[in-house]
Amino acid sequence: MMEQLILGIISRHVEDKKVIRSSQLVFTKGKSCLTNLINFYEYVTGLVDDRRAVDVVYLDLSKTFYTVSHKMLLDKLLMCGLEKRTVR
Structure with missing residues (x-):
């Protein structure tokens, strides 16, 4: 609850x-x-079709x-901008 x-x-x-951009679909x-x-x-x-270089990095952020x-x-x-009472 x-x-x-x-x-x-x-x-x-x-x-x-508007903290999260529209490109952040997961959230x-x-x-x-x-x-x-x-x-x-x-x-x-699309980049590959245009013969452009593509690098992809996968990160596991599960933990x-x-x-x-x-504290951080x-x-x-x-x-x-969250209120102190809410964060507490």
Whole structure:
């Protein structure tokens, strides 16, 4: 229940402040990793068709939040404009 409340507050903030670009499909309601993969595939194949060089780097960020300093994360949320009460 509390998680849903926090999610709602953060989601509204992100939408209102336009924190996430439209190209960040994974974090956009109604879009998914598959949508992102299809867009990426079309972009890269277009570059290859145009005989342009393409480099791709894959990163596994699945454990990112296990190593992120929670204090640093909270400070960044405050810098993004979230209210201190919400972050707390």
